[in-house]
Amino acid sequence: MPKIVDHEARRRHIVDALLRIASRDGLDAVSLREVAAEAGVSMGMIQHYFATKDRMLMFALTQLNARIGERVAAAMDAPSPRAFLRAAILELLPLDDERRSEARIGLAFLARSVVADEPADLLRQALPYVIGFYAEQIRAAQELGQVHADLDSRIEAVILYTMAQGLANPALIGHLSSDDVVATVDYHLDRLFLTPG
Amino acid sequence: MPKIVDHEARRRHIVDALLRIASRDGLDAVSLREVAAEAGVSMGMIQHYFATKDRMLMFALTQLNARIGERVAAAMDAPSPRAFLRAAILELLPLDDERRSEARIGLAFLARSVVADEPADLLRQALPYVIGFYAEQIRAAQELGQVHADLDSRIEAVILYTMAQGLANPALIGHLSSDDVVATVDYHLDRLFLTPG
DNA sequence: GCGATTACAATGCACTCGCATCGTAAAATG
DNA sequence: CATTTTACGATGCGAGTGCATTGTAATCGC
Structure with missing residues (x-):
């Protein structure tokens, strides 16, 4: 295992950005690219932590x-x-x-x-x-x-x-x-x- | 003026299709192509009766x-x-x-x-x-x-x-x-x- | 009959989308 | 030190989007 990374912390960081977008512009405005930009990370990283957009949304809803x-x-x-x-x-x-x-x-x-x-x-x-x-x-x-x-x-x-x-x-x-x-x-x-x- | 056409009837026909799609699959599933297909008309015709998608949606909401x-x-x-x-x-x-x-x-x-x-x-x-x-x-x-x-x-x-x-x-x-x-x-x-x- | 206007149909364009793919750097493991 | 696994970043692809453009048939006033 490389790079000691707190998996859950990263996921929360990402969905925090997601929730900000959802609150500001609605769920329709939530795209992988938008979330990546808001979170200040790359799209590839988001894909690394969430297999699919739907899973990311469900994680966000659970978090909420x-x-x-x-x-x-x-x-x-x-x-x-x-x-x-x-x-x-x-x-x-x-x-x-x-x-x-x-x-x-x-x-x-x-x-x-x-x-x-x-x-x-x-x-x-x-x-x-x-x-x-x-x-x-x-x-x-x-x-x-x-x-x-x-x-x-x-x-x-x-x-x-x-x-x-x-x-x-x-x-x-x-x-x-x-x-x-x-x-x-x-x-x-x-x-x-x-x-x- | 060509082709005697009931303008309002056409508009209602179109938004009826729109409302069916919205009810079945949600507002996100409402696209010009989907509405055209559901209404059995061409996309061009929809554009003829509604200048923009937003206007069509607002007409649908008013109708509702x-x-x-x-x-x-x-x-x-x-x-x-x-x-x-x-x-x-x-x-x-x-x-x-x-x-x-x-x-x-x-x-x-x-x-x-x-x-x-x-x-x-x-x-x-x-x-x-x-x-x-x-x-x-x-x-x-x-x-x-x-x-x-x-x-x-x-x-x-x-x-x-x-x-x-x-x-x-x-x-x-x-x-x-x-x-x-x-x-x-x-x-x-x-x-x-x-x-x- | 004839230009003008209306009522479409067809196509193309620029853009965005989720996702797959590929490459690579770093660290744990043997 | 070598290998494997993790953690990404970058890029590209196919599909779908709203809308603009273009072409064409039909019907009106004249």
Whole structure:
């Protein structure tokens, strides 16, 4: 083996460039040459670390999910189910540059998932986990008397998630401000929880 | 003027083919040659009716919005605000082949709107109208005593719309069945309205 | 009938794409 | 020191892209 090289570090360096391009100009603008230029490396090097463009894209999507997942996990020490749910949802919404970038790329991958199997499989796999987690939190809140017991925790979790997903769109297009987004989330949580935030 | 030709009919014929391709294989698969082949015409003819590909795409998006708008308008004779809102929202969700196709294409255009100005402008322009309409209906229901008076009709309208938008995604990916989608909408309306559907 | 205009069809062009191929420098291994 | 393996860089290829150009048939006003 020649040249001591950190394989994973190189791969992350490459997909970082990829994600910057995807956020700035969309997934359609992601080409091997563009990524190489953005990362400051040669096209041959990219081919060395990713057998195909699709594999590179899937690695990028996995990386993106991991980033968001880490931040949501970091919010898990919230003092109440409501505080955690609020933090977890706001983590998905484009409220600052980093989250805006993630939301843009996530939407691009979502759209691609409609016609491509690989990213669709990944999303399909992640969804029950996410919604299940929300449902657990709501159920816990119900047992604490913080949410009406006769609400359906599963459906409330779906509504919570889909509202967050849908809320990202007008926010990205520029029709809703960050304040509007946060206010809407809090309004919805006010309706769901008996106890204030 | 030679050859009596219905200009608009030709344009609709072309964008019908375009929309079929976009629904089947995504917006990325839409090329002049593909559209020509799908429509059974020559590439030259397409160039004759659309100066540029972007104009053709924008015409297709306008056409798509018009279709959905017509169906929503047709639901306007519903007997109650709740019935209308339910019909209007279900019209946006992928519950049959036609709506599934529209939702797929709509998502593709939404994703493109993040990086392209023209479709983004169109969406930005349509959004306040749609949400305003929802808000009016909720306000009317409040005056009829069918919705709690202390709810914020504007925010409820936003939540309704974003939930519908977000609900389309797992439905398209195949994670939620049509029954799940309808049940979720009805559940949410049950929480919003005092009077049953 | 005749020039003008419209409605196409066919072809070509410059460009970009993912990927394969080839060559080479360097370091670990024997 | 020789060999093998890794890590690239450079180049080229075939396919596909949007669009411009050119040619031609048809039908209108005159």
